[in-house]
Amino acid sequence: MQLVGFVSAPSRPDHSVVALAEATGLTLAEARMRLAPEPPALLARTGAVEATSLVASLRQTGVAALAIAENVPGDADRLVARAFEFSEGGARFRPRDGAELALPWVEMLGILRGIRISRSESEHTEKTRKFSVGRALATGGLVMSRTASRTVRSTNEAVEQVVLLYSRVGDAVILAESELEFSGLGPRLSPSSTANMVEIARRLREKAPGAFYDERLLRLGRRPLPFVLGGESRVQAQGTVVKRTATAGALDVLAELMRQALVERLLPSSPA
Secondary structure, three states, X not given: OEEEEEOOOOOOHHHHHHHHHHHHOOOHHHHXXXXXXXXXXXXXXXXXXXXXXXXXXXXXXXXXXXXXXXXXOOHHHOEEEEEEEEOOOEEEEEEOOOXXXXXXXXXXXXXXXXXXXXXXXXXXXXXXXXXXXXXXXXXXXXXXXXXXXXXXXXXXXXXXXXXXXXXOOOOEEEEEOOOOOHHHHHHHOOOOHHHHHHHHHHHHHHHOOOOEEEEEHHHHOOOOOOOOOOOEEEEEEOOEEEEEEEOHHHHHHHHHHHHHHHHOOOOOOOOO
16 A cells, blocks of 8 residues: 655645545545645555556646655664764764764755654543541431542653654664764753754754755654554553554654655755
């Protein structure tokens, strides 16, 4: 299966809505809703033949549409940097294990800033017994209490900034806030990891002006995506229900959509 998405707003939205509806069997209202989100966004999950046809129809109406494989690359397919070093000619990235990677600035294709969230919500019912004057009087003292129930909810959330780098020869590097050692920033090092991630992105953008730079995944990486499985789970045990939500998979899909769009020259320059 393939995922069909788009990476820039339709130039002729009414024509695009009709094309999407005709190609997928959606109503016009449903097609309009699919095209409404801020791009990059997904439109459909289909077979390869249908995806090719849908992309062709949408491009004829001015939509920067493309299809990608459903199983997109994740951290296991990238170099997950532990340390980094910037020089005049390029950057060097070292993982926890394995060989380091050197990327010349002129070879950098894209720099994407994003965010991924892991959220855990638990819910359980607590029962307590309280003295009840009414029951004591009504039963002549045989029953002195009543049972009260209340639902207890708690939420834990972990937010992580990431910077994804893509080279023109196919290399992919991820700088993840929780994995990175920031000493490569030198005198610009901050006590705040959030500030350090901002500084890394600023330095990369400055050093590689020819690379496409985008920050939309800081917003779009916060939410699950349609057609993407594995982002949510629910477990119930001993009266407690735990719901877990993770947006890492959604971020990977949108990042791959943008990477492929860069390769196909659908994103020629950075958005304002």
